[in-house]
Amino acid sequence: xxxxxxxRFLPIEExxxxxxxxxxxxxxxxxxxxxxxNKKLFRYPDHLDRLKRSLNETRIEFKEIESIxxxxxxxxxxxxxxxxxxxxxxxxxxxxxxxxHSFPKKKISPSTFISVQNLKENTKEQTDGVKxxxxxxxxxxxxxxKSTSLLPVVLASQKATEENAAxxxxxxxxxxxEGTHTNFFAIKNETIYTxxxxxxxxxxxxxxxxxxxxxxxxIDCREEFIVKDDLKSFDEFFITSTTKEITPVTSIDYWTIxxxxxxxxxKSLQAVFKKLAEDY
Amino acid sequence: xxxxxxxRFLPIEExxxxxxxxxxxxxxxxxxxxxxxNKKLFRYPDHLDRLKRSLNETRIEFKEIESIxxxxxxxxxxxxxxxxxxxxxxxxxxxxxxxxHSFPKKKISPSTFISVQNLKENTKEQTDGVKxxxxxxxxxxxxxxKSTSLLPVVLASQKATEENAAxxxxxxxxxxxEGTHTNFFAIKNETIYTxxxxxxxxxxxxxxxxxxxxxxxxIDCREEFIVKDDLKSFDEFFITSTTKEITPVTSIDYWTIxxxxxxxxxKSLQAVFKKLAEDY
Numbered sequence: 001x002x003x004x005x006x007x008r009f010l011p012i013e014e015x016x017x018x019x020x021x022x023x024x025x026x027x028x029x030x031x032x033x034x035x036x037x038n039k040k041l042f043r044y045p046d047h048l049d050r051l052k053r054s055l056n057e058t059r060i061e062f063k064e065i066e067s068i069x070x071x072x073x074x075x076x077x078x079x080x081x082x083x084x085x086x087x088x089x090x091x092x093x094x095x096x097x098x099x100x101h102s103f104p105k106k107k108i109s110p111s112t113f114i115s116v117q118n119l120k121e122n123t124k125e126q127t128d129g130v131k132x133x134x135x136x137x138x139x140x141x142x143x144x145x146k147s148t149s150l151l152p153v154v155l156a157s158q159k160a161t162e163e164n165a166a167x168x169x170x171x172x173x174x175x176x177x178e179g180t181h182t183n184f185f186a187i188k189n190e191t192i193y194t195x196x197x198x199x200x201x202x203x204x205x206x207x208x209x210x211x212x213x214x215x216x217x218x219i220d221c222r223e224e225f226i227v228k229d230d231l232k233s234f235d236e237f238f239i240t241s242t243t244k245e246i247t248p249v250t251s252i253d254y255w256t257i258x259x260x261x262x263x264x265x266x267k268s269l270q271a272v273f274k275k276l277a278e279d280y
Numbered sequence: 281x282x283x284x285x286x287x288r289f290l291p292i293e294e295x296x297x298x299x300x301x302x303x304x305x306x307x308x309x310x311x312x313x314x315x316x317x318n319k320k321l322f323r324y325p326d327h328l329d330r331l332k333r334s335l336n337e338t339r340i341e342f343k344e345i346e347s348i349x350x351x352x353x354x355x356x357x358x359x360x361x362x363x364x365x366x367x368x369x370x371x372x373x374x375x376x377x378x379x380x381h382s383f384p385k386k387k388i389s390p391s392t393f394i395s396v397q398n399l400k401e402n403t404k405e406q407t408d409g410v411k412x413x414x415x416x417x418x419x420x421x422x423x424x425x426k427s428t429s430l431l432p433v434v435l436a437s438q439k440a441t442e443e444n445a446a447x448x449x450x451x452x453x454x455x456x457x458e459g460t461h462t463n464f465f466a467i468k469n470e471t472i473y474t475x476x477x478x479x480x481x482x483x484x485x486x487x488x489x490x491x492x493x494x495x496x497x498x499i500d501c502r503e504e505f506i507v508k509d510d511l512k513s514f515d516e517f518f519i520t521s522t523t524k525e526i527t528p529v530t531s532i533d534y535w536t537i538x539x540x541x542x543x544x545x546x547k548s549l550q551a552v553f554k555k556l557a558e559d560y
Contacts, residue, residue: 059438
């Protein structure tokens with residue numbers, strides 16, 4: 001596996017970061033995951049805009065942002081990616097001694113890490129739907145920044161895995177925010193609901209595409225928080241992410257929805273999303 | 281500088297972690313900072329207990345915990361620490377490919393990083409007192425775990441630095457929780473107040489020592505949240521941490537307390553703490 005780290009392409013065995021990297025010491029970094037369709041990075045400008053926003057909010061001064069796209073394509077070649085790729089890129093504030101909570105006084109260069117892998121398609125999950133569990137949202141109050149400060153996500157995600165669920169859906173003060181790495185949607189009376197853009201959610205790129213599809217196909221869609229105690233009043237649910245695309249939710253904790261059948265509107269959205277991706 | 285990393289003592293230039301270390305990707309790790317008095321690690325058993333608790337809560341299985349103490353002393357020798365030392369140790373869940381939010385399916389070994397440095401005493405701060413600023417507490421809801429998921433702490437701490445303050449004191453829902461890397465105390469009518477043990481604060485070792493001193497010297501001390509809007513009704517303030525020990529707070533945002541003079545009870549506590557440390 002070849003990766004890109006701090007301006008060099010290297011085999012993963014030779015790719016190192018310093019233990020004084022602030023990404024390691026403080027989670028002082030941001031990241032993006034991007035996939036390809038037809039070997040082309042999907043909605044790359046959106047990912048780039050979000051990355052710029054994350055860098056801006058964390059005040060990490062990263063100058064080589066325009067070079068990332070080519071590096072990813074280069075890594076796809078170097079790693080002989082045959083079908084579709086999933087690219088991961090992370091930028092931390094850089095490495096400095098001594099460890100200080102505040103930004104280092106002397107100017108340091110950010111650390112860059114980029115890797116690509118063969119994308120595993122979740123065809124079965126997307127056809128059959130998945131189980132999710134509900135978990136308290138204990139994350140920080142700036143979930144709009146795609147930062148590597150992800151320990152709460154790790155712990156909630158592990159809980160989901162142990163309960164044979166595909167995702168943990170997070171609940172803050174009785175409101176559903178999003179999944180650990182997905183956005184959450186619920187449908188009632190042919191209207192789609194999802195949590196509004198705020199500091200409680202990350203604005204997913206697939207979420208954005210779904211909202212665009214709703215507008216194009218005149219589906220009523222409201223960015224409003226879904227109340228946990230009202231869940232049973234909804235007809236359909238789905239989650240979205242770069243790798244899960246649009247995945248139907250067929251059970252939530254011990255509640256099986258519609259006898260475990262993915263919902264109709266969810267399936268229609270999947271179909272138009274699939275078309276859009278195929279034509280990308 | 282010699283450090284200890286994954287079972288080896290190495291010069292820092294040769295000490296590396298993988299970019300796939302979950303400490304780097306997810307802040308999936310915990311840490312401790314420990315100082316010496318008379319070249320002896322201060323309250324080491326308390327730090328060890330807290331580390332065990334952090335490992336337990338994050339379910340990181342670290343078996344070599346009993347060896348840490350000797351490694352730190354060894355590093356003090358290898359680094360020719362002449363006076364007192366500040367030791368930093370971090371344990372992450374380890375390194376795994378591919379990146380998955382849940383714990384890796386195959387068993388991995390935790391990564392260990394330990395470094396020591398000459399301790400810089402903050403004599404002036406402790407004599408004169410410091411300015412602090414108030415900042416919204418946007419951290420996650422498990423601040424009782426000493427994890428490396430510290431981006432909110434970095435950003436708040438940087439804000440303090442830019443306002444020439446020594447610390448940012450965090451306020452959640454109108455209540456003062458703690459500083460970014462200190463506990464916060466306020467005194468009124470000879471009674472000391474500090475936030476109660478809960479998931480909103482880290483139980484500092486120096487905080488614990490202060491509570492013990494209060495008990496020993498029959499000073500009334502209450503573990504109750506201090507309300508931000510009541511701050512001006514208190515007479516004295518101080519912050520505690522391993523490196524700041526007991527540091528008087530002489531101004532909060534634009535409010536100068538007692539004409540900038542450290543408080544009497546604070547100074548008494550400093551004196552008994554100093555004696556305790558000297559005799560350690």
